[in-house]
Amino acid sequence: MSTPLSNDAAQQSHWRDVYNDLHAHPELSACEYRTAGLVAHELRALGGWEVTERVGGTGVVGVLRGGPGPVVLLRADMDALPVQEDTGLDYASRVPGVMHACGHDVHVAALLAVCARLAGAPTIDGKVLAVFQPAEETGQGARAMLDDGLFERFPTPAICLGQHVAPLPAGVVVSREGTVMAASDSIRVTLFGRGGHASTPHSAVDPLLMAASLTLRFQTLAAREASARPAPVLTTGALHAGTAANIIADDAELLLSLRTFTPASRERMLTAIRRLAEAEAAAADAPKSPDIEEFNSFPLTVNTPDVTGSVLRTIAEAGMPVHRLPHPLTGSEDFSELGTAARCPSVFWHIGGMEHERFSEADLAALAAGQPPAGIPPNHSPRFAPDPASVLPAATAAMHAAATHALATERSPHAASR
CATH class of the missing domain: 3.40.630.10 (Zn peptidases)
Incomplete structure (x- = not known):
């Protein structure tokens, strides 16, 4: 051409x-x-x-x-x-x-x-x-x-x-x-643990483990939670936790990118993200519920x-x-x-x-x-x-x-x- x-x-x-x-x-x-x-x-x-x-x-x-x-x-x-x-x-x-x-x-x-x-x-x-x-x-x-x-x-x-x-x-x-x-939302999930020494993880609540488990669980949402077509897309773009190999951090942060094609699909996905994050924190006996913030939204x-x-x-x-x-x-x-x-x-x-x-x-x-x-x-x-x-x-x-x-x-x- x-x-x-x-x-x-x-x-x-x-x-x-x-x-x-x-x-x-x-x-x-x-x-x-x-x-x-x-x-x-x-x-x-x-x-x-x-x-x-x-x-x-x-x-x-x-x-x-x-x-x-x-x-x-x-x-x-x-x-x-x-x-x-x-x-x-x-x-x-x-x-x-x-x-x-x-x-x-x-x-x-x-x-x-x-x-x-x-x-x-x-x-x-x-x-x-x-x-x-x-x-x-x-x-x-x-x-x-x-x-x-x-x-x-x-x-x-x-x-x-x-x-x-x-x-x-x-x-x-x-x-x-x-x-x-697609419509798009960036989402910040902050998970709270209880920091400690890497040699005694039983005395801490490790937010990095929560974040790793949650990252894997999030990948099931588009397939398991959404009936809409095209299906939504959820990607974990960043995971931040800790400062050294021998320190269990107090908190961990996940940054997510969500893409959806209908308002109903968006609300369903946002609700599911919150539900999974809160359940992961409860399962780990975290000292407090996670903070979940939506930002940089596109129509x-x-x-x-x-x-x-x-x-x-x-x-x-x-x-x-x-x-x-x-x-x-x-x-x-x-x-x-x-x-x-x-x-x-x-x-x-x-x-x-x-x-x-x-x-x-x-x-x-x-x-x-x-x-x-x-x-x-x-x-x-x-x-x-x-x-x-x-x-x-x-x-x-x-x-x-x-x-x-x-x-x-x-x-x-x-x-x-x-």
Whole structure:
């Protein structure tokens, strides 16, 4: 497949340089100060964009006003992850322990390139709201911008559009109508024991044993507790306890990631997690019940059915192969917060970012069956490395096509001028 390319080689080179700069200087959630400054500078340099900084902390909003017509929101998230990069790229992260391991640098550079195309058009019918969002990885960024008056201070959209780079062949788009990504909750379980000397475990209550047993029990929940399909996913991502080999700790902490696809399944899983944790503590004769805290929650990402098909057809007509996912993805996003708050349709898709030669025939067959290709480092891996030469033109073309289509077709009573 040939990736759609802009005719302006100088512009492509510029956005590649912007991407390299973003990748080399990643910033964690809610700390995207340098990134936000770069975005604001680039938007102002384009001309035509009204630029507002510090929306919801480090968010940036650009407004491009055309003639009468709908308001179309285009969103890119900006934050990086606490991951030590291991790609060997010459533009690899210069920040120890921080990396754009989820491709948000692709999203920012591509949206800026779309903004350049829109600003360079003779005219547009309607308005474009370019939202550069902080803190997606913690599930707090969209809510922070909304709480800071996003749709009171700026035009309310008739449609929200977003995309995410994925470990797929460059330019390949995957999405679906309805639920496209899971809801997510991070959960902290703190188990309390009674510390002591490792030589006399009979005089202590060992929270590490409780945590180890509980970790194994948690893995049965999705299979044993959930009748919903797709089934929920529960992963223990971290276990912290103790400071030395000869010390039994006073407490242990588990960090869990829960992914669910219906509100009922979520409540059932949360109830079961609490029940198992309390039962484990009681069985060990722990001095107190565990503390259980939910944080960094994400909503379901839901594509509005009657609009999604039209947007995906438009992206296909722009040159990208489009595949319908047979089932929702287990990853999570806070993008849907925007459409829910605006009470408007929203469409979200994933776009491949890797060189085509990296994929075997078996990989492509897995993709067609809705399975991730084997052997390709996924998002959040220290070796996740999209190919900017192919993904940036494709992601720009996909978002630009969707935006211009929406400007020509969407209407909403909420899209009043401001």
